[in-house]
Amino acid sequence: MVMRIALISKPRHTDSGVGRYVQELEECLSTLGHEVVLVHPVVPFPQWLLRLIQRLSGWDLETFFNNYPIWIRYPVADIYHLTSQNLATITLFRKPPGQTLITVHDLIPWALRSDPHLQMYLHKVHIFFDWLALKRIGRIEWVISVSRFSMDVLTNTPPSKSSFIESTYLGVD
Numbered sequence: 307m308v309m310r311i312a313l314i315s316k317p318r319h320t321d322s323g324v325g326r327y328v329q330e331l332e333e334c335l336s337t338l339g340h341e342v343v344l345v346h347p348v349v350p351f352p353q354w355l356l357r358l359i360q361r362l363s364g365w366d367l368e369t370f371f372n373n374y375p376i377w378i379r380y381p382v383a384d385i386y387h388l389t390s391q392n393l394a395t396i397t398l399f400r401k402p403p404g405q406t407l408i409t410v411h412d413l414i415p416w417a418l419r420s421d422p423h424l425q426m427y428l429h430k431v432h433i434f435f436d437w438l439a440l441k442r443i444g445r446i447e448w449v450i451s452v453s454r455f456s457m458d459v460l461t462n463t464p465p466s467k468s469s470f471i472e473s474t475y476l477g478v479d
Contacts, residue, residue, distance in 0.1 A: 310341040312383035312402075314393055316372055317346040324411055327476065328389045343383060347375030347396050374435040394442035395435060407448040413456045416440060452476045 313335075315328045328344070335342045349356065349371045356368045374395045380386065386402035388394060391410040415426045416436050443449060443460065449471040451457035457473040 308339050308341065309384040310343065310382065311335055312343045312345050312381050312386045313389055314345050314347070314378065314386060314396070315389045316375075316393070323476075324390050327409070327411075331387075331389070343381050345378065345381060347372075347378040347393065349375075350377040370431075374432075374439065388446070391443060392436070392439050394439040394446065397442045397445070398438060405448070406446045407450065408443055408446045409450045409452065410443065410456045410460060411452050413440075413459045417455075417459055448472075450474050 313328055313332055315324070332342050332344060349368050351367065351371075359365060359367050374392055376395055376398055378396045378400075380400070380402055382403075384404060386404055386406045388396070388406065388408040391408065391413065394408060397406075419425050419433055419436075440460075447470065449460060451460060451471065451473045452475060454473050457471060460471055
């Protein structure tokens, strides 16, 4: 059965491990005969406002909302695959109009958030948005975790309403 699959990924994310994952996934699914559409969330604020806020506060909201997106234009698809855990924040205001799958790559920053010597967050807003993403992951139908550790964090963090959580390790084409 040929499907139309929307791969949702962060913009300008091609030189990272997750970017490579998206690229390989797109190529493999296309080779299998599926129609793949690559989609990036958008920053829902005008550039002039983003520049003004950055100049007044020093906070780069464009980078923040590229990491924790809240808006996307969903294409028509059979499956919507959010390719990284932070992308779960796009479901805060609008869920994808069909079956949704998310890949969780790394929850170590979340797991270390309470240790002042190991925590990686620059601001409490980042912790809050990671918490929001984690809560939204629990409402997505299918979850792929790339590590047993992340899978354990997900299954022990209520509410987990996902119908399917599976650990699948990366590293081989």
